[in-house]
Amino acid sequence: QVQLQESGPGLVKPSETLSLTCAVSGNSISSGYHWGWIRQSPGKGLEWIGSINHSGTTYYNPSIKSRVTISVDTSENQFSLKLSSVSAADTAVYYCVRDASAGFVVSFDYWGQGTLVIVSS
């Protein structure tokens, strides 16, 4: 059973960097899947942030690409999200996901429970 668990500060000050980690169990992070982050602002829809594959190749949402870094730690079987220069608009529930997309198929098949990050001074 694949499980993902987000962790990180629930409160970040404006202009600082948001940092989250996703611990993966039940599946090696080097298994060939992509791993990604998706967020949801309060009362709003889902927004794809980006993903990383097992070899470290990253793909980022163009709208926030300049502020996003996703990385993998294979020794800890986890991956991380860093979002710099945050503002109130970055307040959201952040989900880590296993991205099973391949070829013509797009699929996020396992999700963490989500963690709420509030940007406020």
Add this chain to the structure above:
Amino acid sequence: SSDLTQDPAVSVALGQTVRITCQGDSLRNYYASWYQQKPGQAPVLVIYDRDNRPSGIPDRFSGSSSGNTASLTITATQAEDEADYYCSSRDSSGSNGVFGGGTKLTVL
């Protein structure tokens, strides 16, 4: 604005069939996936690869696609199917994920 367009809200009578649609140019090249989200919960994948259901998803959920439109159909809709539904695919570049704005399904 999203590359994928969904109706904001749809309603269906208990036991009836409902179709939720998702439109976007990228759907001509990539298959949509569909996610169900209930209040306070993480989304759950219900359809992928156009019309495949993950283990545990009832067979009353089905998917289809034609041209630039993907559809999620729920037959014999149950009260527990009341939720927000999101489609997802690639953007026009083919490199990035994108979600529709979501459809709130109300079961009457």
